[in-house]
Amino acid sequence: MGISPGKIKAAPPEHKPPAWPSADLGSIHFGGGDSISGVNRINQRTFIKRTAQGLAGLAVAPAALAKPLDQEEPTSKPKTESVATFSIVGFDPHTGDLGVAVQSKFFAVGSVVPWAKAGVGAIATQSYANVSYGPDGLELLAKGKSARETVETLTSADGNKQRRQLGIVDAKGNSASFTGSGCHPWAGHIEKPNFCAQGNILTGKEVVDAMASSFEQLQKLAKGGLCDWLANALMAGQDAGGDSRGRQSAALLVVRKKGGYGGGNDRFIDLRVDDHKTPIVELRRLLQLHKNLFKRAHANPPKG
Known part of the structure; x- marks a missing residue:
């Protein structure tokens, strides 16, 4: 379950977190009790680290998805055609x-x-x-x-x-x-x-x-x-x-x-x-x- 935003103290002005996408960050859960509303610095660092790891994994997705699922890798060199x-x-x-x-x-x-x-x-x-x-x-x-x-x-x-x-x-x-x-x-x-x-x-x-x-x-x-x-x-x-x-x-x-x-x-x-x-x-x-x-x-x- 998430932590109620009302129980989290606001960060001092000098530690204002960067802008995030418009999604409701208060409902993002990582497991193990971690959640983030955009103000908890410890959980913010966890969020950044884990988000970066996830994005790194997604970086290869376009190339992988570009190939048709039924396309097989070639198992041998192309055949030599007769130059008739x-x-x-x-x-x-x-x-x-x-x-x-x-x-x-x-x-x-x-x-x-x-x-x-x-x-x-x-x-x-x-x-x-x-x-x-x-x-x-x-x-x-x-x-x-x-x-x-x-x-x-x-x-x-x-x-x-x-x-x-x-x-x-x-x-x-x-x-x-x-x-x-x-x-x-x-x-x-x-x-x-x-x-x-x-x-x-x-x-x-x-x-x-x-x-x-x-x-x-x-x-x-x-x-x-x-x-x-x-x-x-x-x-x-x-x-x-x-x-x-x-x-x-x-x-x-x-x-x-x-x-x-x-x-x-x-x-x-x-x-x-x-x-x-x-x-x-x-x-x-x-x-x-x-x-x-x-x-x-x-x-x-x-x-x-």
């Missing part, structure tokens, strides 16, 4: 340009598959992509390894290599690919001088055949630059069937020495379509914008 796609890796011996073009039914494929460095090589890593193949492969190429030697070195050290797909071209135009037996069908590749084409979960072999034929024809005619050969080869692959699951994203990466903005790096073209109903069509639109903006760079390529 088709790509082409190419080299232009006349300019020295190196690049990769890729399309997939996968969000933001350009953040995973294409890797390239001017004067060194270009790499596409896909299927259950091992993204370390990109930087590690470029390092091996920079040290003098050929495209074939680089593929063998990367895959031999990978315990999950049968789930990987890889395409590499070096700065001499040598190409090499790898398609693991664990890649989802149809999966395969074509290796030719200056380029290689590869894909998995495709409608059939005709997809990589079409890419290869397109690249070879444009290269022979010397029509456009490497960016055109790669982009058109990608469209040819789509027209032949493409990814059997559909389409979502595409990317085009072309590198040349001091080809980046202001000559500060080698990224001559770095275009990505992360989520689109017709990603290659959109990619080609962006490529045309690039040509319009950087006319001199496209019209005056370096000598390879």
Whole structure:
């Protein structure tokens, strides 16, 4: 029971307690006979101490309540999704340009598959992509390894290599690919001088055949630059069937020495379509914008 406020003497003026919320403090009970009307200094200190403890406990309540009750904590890392796609890796011996073009039914494929460095090589890593193949492969190429030697070195050290797909071209135009037996069908590749084409979960072999034929024809005619050969080869692959699951994203990466903005790096073209109903069509639109903006760079390529 509470102590009657009439039996508690008022505190001297110099000990006037601070203002409290408008609740009736005379009816607040702590147990053990403690109560407070806002004037008893001993019980006031008890009230402050215990109220602070209670508020400290409540401080975590919003975060705890924000999570739905039926939401469980993850028990394992997110599953690695297959980067099912088709790509082409190419080299232009006349300019020295190196690049990769890729399309997939996968969000933001350009953040995973294409890797390239001017004067060194270009790499596409896909299927259950091992993204370390990109930087590690470029390092091996920079040290003098050929495209074939680089593929063998990367895959031999990978315990999950049968789930990987890889395409590499070096700065001499040598190409090499790898398609693991664990890649989802149809999966395969074509290796030719200056380029290689590869894909998995495709409608059939005709997809990589079409890419290869397109690249070879444009290269022979010397029509456009490497960016055109790669982009058109990608469209040819789509027209032949493409990814059997559909389409979502595409990317085009072309590198040349001091080809980046202001000559500060080698990224001559770095275009990505992360989520689109017709990603290659959109990619080609962006490529045309690039040509319009950087006319001199496209019209005056370096000598390879």
